[in-house]
Amino acid sequence: MRFVFDEDASAFRAAVRDLLDKECGPADVRAAWDSDAGFSAARWKQLAEMGVVGLTIAEADGGLGLDETGLVLLLEEAGRVALPEPLIETTAVGAPLLQALAPDRLAGVASGDTVVTVGLSHCPAVSGAAGADLLVLERDGALHAVAAPDVDLTPVESVDHGRRLARVDFAPAAATVIAAGDEARAAVALAFDRYAWASSAVLCGLADRMLELAAEYAKQRHQFGVPIGSFQAVKHKLADALVKLDFARPVVHRAAFSIARDDPDRAVHVSMAKAYASEAADLAARAALQVHGAIGYTWEHDLHLFMKKAWALGAAWGDAAWHRRRVADAVLPRLPR
């Protein structure tokens, strides 16, 4: 048992934080919201050059050949800056799925030229669809890989404008199938868990950043002649949110390990991660908004960029209550009806 990340992982995280601090400030997130694709192709390329985009792809296919335990800290970093790029869709979910089922379709993914997203029936509005070059889509129990020109998109507006949800239509054909039957079922279940887990990691980063913003503001904003951060009502609200976050992180890290090792309890571990992280981000968002007062309630202030991603990801891929139910179904016996 060694529940601590090694120096390589910490160094990689620090390097990614450096890059994102420079390249993905709130103004950059706003620019992505206003763009066609919903993200910056240039920043995606920079992430690819660092190895982040292809992290989960085998070295033979141009990636780093790492697993979820190598990705989890970088997803937290993505959350800290509300990264608009499709790190969840491509790196956490799409790439490992293609690696297992259709490695020949991985061309250009690690280099950042081919953006991948995965649409599962569980969540009919596919995230990152507008900017994707290759879409893996579940349809009638099979998985299909379809290139962007062969799909029709009907945009669905998300509270997080960077998500670019869309309903996707395409013509299923024998040539588009990459998995069917049991193989497809298992791949869909795994992709779902990867989505839920990766969202959890991003949610932890979002919560961390929102608490940081709130603490900074509480030090600087004065009322009644003192910094508002000296009021206990403010302190205790932020402290409670920090406790929630601190206990969410190890649960999310354990889920990363369980996915990487194909643990038989993977689903329970992922559900715990999503339940804790969704609640931690929700609590951090509420605390941060309250501490900011009216300024936090404006479009102009940056807080909403983070809150909205937190709300979107908290609801996507099963919210906290849904995931607690999934744990309960595994841990408690069902009642006779």
Added chain:
Amino acid sequence: MALDLTFTEDEEAFRAEARVWLEANVPAQPLASFDTREGFEQHRAWERTLHDAGWAVVSWPVEYGGRGVNLVEWLIFEEEYYRAGAPGRVGQNGLFLLGPTLMDFGTPDQKARFLPRMARADDIWCQGWSEPDAGSDLAGIRSRAQLDGDHYMLSGQKTWCSRGAFADWMFGLFRTDPAAERHRGLTMILVPLDLPGVTVRPIAQLDGETGFAEVFLEDVRVPVDQRLGEEHKGWNVAMATAGFERGVSLRSPGRFMATAARLIDQWRERPDETLRDDVVAGWMDAEAYRLHNYATVSRLMAGGTIGAESSVNKIFWSEMDLHLQSTALRLLGQDAEVDGNRWLDGFLFALSGPIYAGTNEVQRNVIAERVLGLPRSAG
């Protein structure tokens, strides 16, 4: 070495050894409450049994009665201990709080003198920090220790000393420099409770048993070599102790995992659909607490330290315990009020969790000020 959440063969073997011994040796009938004289001595006898088999303080060095295992193995032992339904640790304030502090701050003589006897339960220790006017504001301590040649003369009053009614020794915080401001001028002193001038008055707790005590000191003479750490530096020593208490040692996950497992059993016996989410949330919290503790000890083993984060831990375990116990009582429905049910004692004890070891309000202040960097407030 990369993240690895599987137990090694050695760790699994250690777990198996502990499990086998505990299954064979844990008393079949629960002991009487250690808050009674009879129960206290039964628990002391159990501590001896544990010690003689090498299980009293597994993470301590062998020379002091331990087996020198690492902190991961200590967590494993704790899981097995509570899983086996073994008795509560009557010596806990000594074993888990004073013990680690002695190892950090004690002289070689003090370690050799106190640790092996503590491990064997020859001496059972209580903690004498709180005073009638020094609770959350611990730096307001007024009990005096005056240097008089090679002795300190102690006078004053300590209160809320857990298991103080029957304990042998007390580790107390005393004011050595009355001119110094607040937390400067305090000193940690080790006091045998059978000395002339010491009066121990038991106090009945919420459950009616004498779980804690007041300790009155009138001109009690204690040799200088029973001072722990430097004179006037007792606050630093106490904060190290409190760090152990809140952070890792006092409430290991095994205890709450066992409670969560019992809660699930209770659910199976009397399922109530409206409480399903509360039951599973409690079980998940115990799991999350376990993971958090493995992460903390892994960090410590890799050379890290534990600071104000220990306050985060303290809030979590105390609120979790209350949630687990009160959810179980709600599952009992109207039997919840019936004395002697399986949960009432645990619930009553859990109610004190947010108060002792520094109240949760004070912990929230610590988190806000030391982790989030918010300015200190007046109160």
